[in-house]
Amino acid sequence: MADLKALYEAILTGDRQAAVSLTQQALDEGVDPQLLINEAMIPAMNEAGRRFECEEYFVPELLLAARAMKGALELIRPLLSRTGAKPIGRVVIGTVKGDLHDIGKNLVASMLEGGGFEVIDLGADVPAEKFVEAVREKQPDLVCMSALLTVTMPAMKTTIEALKAAGLRDRVKIMVGGAPVTEEYARQIGADGYAENASRAVIAAKQLLAA
Amino acid sequence: MAQQWPVLTDGAWGTELQARGLPAGEVPDLWNLTHAEKVEQVASAYVAAGSQIILTNTFRSNRIALAHLSGRIDIRALNRAGVEISKRAAGTSARVYASVGPSGKLLASGDVSERDLEAAFEEQIEALVEAGADGIVIETMADLDEARIALRIAKRSRLPVVVSMVFDSGKNRDRTLTGVTPEQAARELTSAGADVVGANCGHGIEGYIPVCSRMRSATTSPLWMKPNAGLPELVDGVATYKISPQEFAARVPALVQAGANYVGGCCGTNPEFIRAIKTVLADP
Numbered sequence: 001m002a003d004l005k006a007l008y009e010a011i012l013t014g015d016r017q018a019a020v021s022l023t024q025q026a027l028d029e030g031v032d033p034q035l036l037i038n039e040a041m042i043p044a045m046n047e048a049g050r051r052f053e054c055e056e057y058f059v060p061e062l063l064l065a066a067r068a069m070k071g072a073l074e075l076i077r078p079l080l081s082r083t084g085a086k087p088i089g090r091v092v093i094g095t096v097k098g099d100l101h102d103i104g105k106n107l108v109a110s111m112l113e114g115g116g117f118e119v120i121d122l123g124a125d126v127p128a129e130k131f132v133e134a135v136r137e138k139q140p141d142l143v144c145m146s147a148l149l150t151v152t153m154p155a156m157k158t159t160i161e162a163l164k165a166a167g168l169r170d171r172v173k174i175m176v177g178g179a180p181v182t183e184e185y186a187r188q189i190g191a192d193g194y195a196e197n198a199s200r201a202v203i204a205a206k207q208l209l210a211a
Numbered sequence: 212m213a214q215q216w217p218v219l220t221d222g223a224w225g226t227e228l229q230a231r232g233l234p235a236g237e238v239p240d241l242w243n244l245t246h247a248e249k250v251e252q253v254a255s256a257y258v259a260a261g262s263q264i265i266l267t268n269t270f271r272s273n274r275i276a277l278a279h280l281s282g283r284i285d286i287r288a289l290n291r292a293g294v295e296i297s298k299r300a301a302g303t304s305a306r307v308y309a310s311v312g313p314s315g316k317l318l319a320s321g322d323v324s325e326r327d328l329e330a331a332f333e334e335q336i337e338a339l340v341e342a343g344a345d346g347i348v349i350e351t352m353a354d355l356d357e358a359r360i361a362l363r364i365a366k367r368s369r370l371p372v373v374v375s376m377v378f379d380s381g382k383n384r385d386r387t388l389t390g391v392t393p394e395q396a397a398r399e400l401t402s403a404g405a406d407v408v409g410a411n412c413g414h415g416i417e418g419y420i421p422v423c424s425r426m427r428s429a430t431t432s433p434l435w436m437k438p439n440a441g442l443p444e445l446v447d448g449v450a451t452y453k454i455s456p457q458e459f460a461a462r463v464p465a466l467v468q469a470g471a472n473y474v475g476g477c478c479g480t481n482p483e484f485i486r487a488i489k490t491v492l493a494d495p
Contacts, residue, residue, distance in 0.1 A: 059380070059388050059389060060317060060390075063319060101315060151229070152234040164355065
C-alpha cells in the first residue's frame, strides 16, 4: 500500500532520497500518479509554504522541500505526459544583467518546478537580448526576473522594453521579484506581477496564467 | 589605555565608487587593481570624516563570488591591493579592518560545499593578513555555518575578528535569510570565538535598535552595528536612500544606549554620515 503520509513527510522535511524512493514504490504498486500529486505532494508544498509564511521555515528548508518535490515529480512527469497531461505553464527565469545573485532566483525556480511549471533557467547576469531570444525560441507563458541590488533593478525595465521592441511583450506575462523590488516598482516598469517571496511567487504565477 | 566607546567605523563604498565612475553592475573590488587612486579617495574621505576604523574594498574578493571571472583575475592580488590602498589612506589616523563578504551560495542548497568555502576564505583571508590588515570583518552573512567557517580561518591570524550578520528576513526583518535570530547569532558566534559580533545592511537604524538590544542580551562581547540609510524609496524609477546624515546620526545615541560599541553605516551612507555621527557623539 502506497504510503502517502510518508511521502508527504519526506517532501515537507526536504528528504529528497526518501521522496524519490517512496514515489517509485507507489508507482511500482500501480498507484495513480495524479493521486500522489494531489494527496501528498501538493499538500506537502502547501504546508511548507505555510510554515515559511509563519517563520517556522526559512529559505534553506523551503529550498530542500522544493528539491524533494522536484525529485518525486521527475519520476511522475513522463507518466503524466503519456496520458496527455501537460505542465501548468512554461517559465523562463533569470537574474538580470549586472547582478550575480542567484539564491533567490534558484529558490523561485525550484518552487515553480515543485508547483508543476516547466522552468527554463537562464542563470544570473542575463542580458536583455538573452531574455528576448529565450521568449522567441522557447515560447514561455511567463518570464520571471530577479534582482538583489538597487543598482541592477533598472535592468528589469530595460528587458521589458527590449521585449516590446522585439514585438514579443504581449505573448508573455512578466513577473519580477528580489529584495529591493516592490509592487509599486513592478507596476511602474510595466510588469504584470510581483511576489515578495518564493512561496508567494508560485501563487502569483498561477494567478497570472489564469488571468 | 582603555578603549573609548563607541568606535566610529565607516560607511558604504560601492555607491561612493559609483559616484566616481564605477559602472552600475561592475564588481567594485576590481577597481583595486585598475583604479586604485579612486578607491583610495573613498578610503581617505572616510578617514577625513573621522572614521577610526576603515574597511577595505574586498567584500566580493573570494573565488566563489567572482567565479564568473575565473582565470582572469588574481584573487590574492585583488585582496592585497585592497588592504594596501586602505592602509595608505589610513596612515596613523585609522585602523584597517579587511572586509570579507559572503560567497553568495547557500551550503544548504548543495551549490557549494564546506570545503569550497574553506578554500575560498582561506585564499582571501591569507592575502588580507599578509598585506597587513589590523583586523578582519566577516560581514553581511546570512548563514551561521558559512560565517563560522570564515571565522575559523580568520582566527588563525590572531588578529581581532568581527562577524556581522544581515537581518533582513521574516515579517519583522529580524531574522537572517536562513532564519537566525539576533540572540542566536550573538551567542553562537561569541562561543565560536568571534572577538566582536554584530549586524550590517538589511534595514535602517530604527530597526537596528531592537536588533542591537537583542544581541546585547546574548553576549558580553563588543557589538558592531552598521545600518543602512533607511530603506530605498523609488524616485523616478531609481532606488534612492532618503534619510539624511543628520537624521541617521540623531538615532546613533539610542543605538549606543542599546549596546553598540562600533558604529558606522552600510548601503546609502557616505562620509557625510560619518561626520554627522562624529558630531553627535562628541556633543550628545
